[in-house]
Amino acid sequence: MIQVFKPYYDNEEIEAVAEVIRSGWVGLGPVTAQFEKEFAKFCFVEYCIGLNSCTAALDMALRLLGVNHGDEVIVPTITFVSTAHCVAYNLATPIFADIEADTLNIDLEDVARKISARTKAIIPVHYGGRPVDMDRLKEMAGDIPIVEDCAHACGSRYQGKPVGGLGDIGCFSFHAVKNLAMGEGGAITLNNEEMQSRAKRLRWLGIDRGTWDRTSMDRSYWWEYSVNEIGLKSHLNDIQAAIGLVQLKKLEKANMRRRQIVDMYRKGLNAIEGVQMPPEDGGDFISAWHLCEIKAEKRNDLSVFLRNKGINTGVHYKPIHLYPCYGNRPTLPAAENVFPKLLTIPLYPDLSNDEVGLIIDAISDFYK
Template sequence: MNIRLFKPSLGKEELENIKESFDRSWIGLGPNVNKFEEEWAKFVGAATATGLNSATAALHLALKVFNFPKGKKVLVPSLTFSSTASAILYNDLIPVFVDSNPETLGMDLDDMKQKYDKDVVAVIPVHYAGHPVPMDELMPWAREKGLKVIEDCAHTSGSKYKGTPLGLWGDIGCYSFEEKKLMTTGDGGMMVTNQPELFKDVKAMRWVGIDKDNWKTAQSYTDVNKDAMHWFYELNVLGYKYNMNDLSAAIGLAQLKKLPEFNRRRGEIIQRYMDGLKGLDGIKPLLPYEPEKYVYQMFGIRAENRDDLMIYLKSKGVATGCHYTPLHMQPLFKSFNGSCSFIEKEADKFITLPLHADLTNEEVEYVIDKITDYKN
């Protein structure tokens, strides 16, 4: 077999939506983006949503809207993708790296509290692999300290924690639709909030500083009303080229309808992995998966002799990965003098196994069998 680590699940519905964009001859920022934003806001229960070309852009702008003074600090987990911490640097802020909870691998709240000082202005909890950070504990503490909270939901789309959707506990939630995620737009992201005033400049910020609806403007090019002024715009904020386009949104609209089934199937696969690997010496799940409650983008294990096992699985046609090298150990971030003792010693045990909605039961059993063969 040749089993992929991640794979988008795409079909005729996505192609039909793309064809509609082609027929309309509008593939940039347009009506599909508007509709996808509306549908996503409805899906997660947010007051408003803004589509972007990546979750990286969403994280950048989520910090940007608060206009924090340069040199202030942001608490961020070391075990996350580079974008989470890079967004802090984009805003001329300082990342303060927080260790991982030994069980869930999410942000360790005790370490977070110890690393807080008066220069900290925000915290970015990451729902690692899709498992929730205990937001019911984090939020009261953050509010007491006057901190803004930006949830990195790149690994989850559709989970609730204690009745509240992940992404709506904090001030802003950021989601990813990159090709390996729970659903995809090819590349893309979304930011949501229940405080619409926070997003008053976001649509200008995502499109070079111009806050206009391109599609509506195009429709007025030949408007006989001499007062239409379709060509007029103002620049009031510094903007970026971060907009989502209609082709991406066309894919997203089709994917969103399929997302509940994708999530259900992922849960089945995770349970099959957990049952098949149970009791295997030297192997344990990456975190305390609860697929009946939460949505997970990754499934992984902790294993001694990690590298040897990964090479063995590769020789048997099984793709694996490592998510992630702790950021505070990366050359870019070493100057920030982070110390995260648990994740420093534990990260070399992590293996990400194949997980996607199209993975078959036969393929899952094959992966389990090969891990069992290696251990025996």
């Protein structure tokens, strides 16, 4: 069976994990600190805080911005539910914006219509890896903070700059299927020193010094610490960070292979009536291509047909405003019209040219 996603690992990740295990320290520690330093450099920002998921990162970002009861946060409706859930976690109201039918990114004109006196933040999602037009968004947002959801976009670039440092806070996912995959993991990226210090406390239950820091101190009563506010236990650990350091070195090569595969799909599928490929890279927008999301007529039938041929597919995503917990009220026409056609086809660095050819042939056969 050809999978939709597959991690890009080899012996280098295995040896990196083994080295951490042999060191005797596998929790939050020096390897995590090294990954944070390297990833901040990669994103052209001052600080990176390693966390256990992008969900934790989004929740942390809104907490750092003071989002609370009575506030509104604008989010796109086509994204993973974490983008909206993090707003609810902070007792605020997610305001769902429609999407652009071609890019599947948040519709900036709809964002402008939905900004109000209660808008405390805007969360654009770089869907599938394609960057949002951040200059336009920042112009309309004014002083409203922007939290970039970069879960799909590790290695994406906007106007030559990496995502994650284009707004006030960037949020990344290092989940098992992501471009930089640790199994689980996430991070926030930012340039605010005060927020960085607070985030380090909040990810460790509000404790002002982590265990590694305390054991490394040359002082009496090294075990002492203070807790000035309540936080969660949402930190990264050194095993995850060790994998991340190896993955970071491979990321550009891996993303380049993803682009090659998408180009092959484009050449093979463009002529098929009933299939529409996502927009090409170019100009200000360079995608990391986490997803290759086609728009396909008879999507459900095609998905079953491909599965019977040994090819898995997925759908990313059902519009969040249609879930029961968010009211299930159809109000966003672009998202509602495009959702029945969305289909994610396999995309990962180890997908062979022969396998890409099989997928193209199978899709072509379906539409004959």
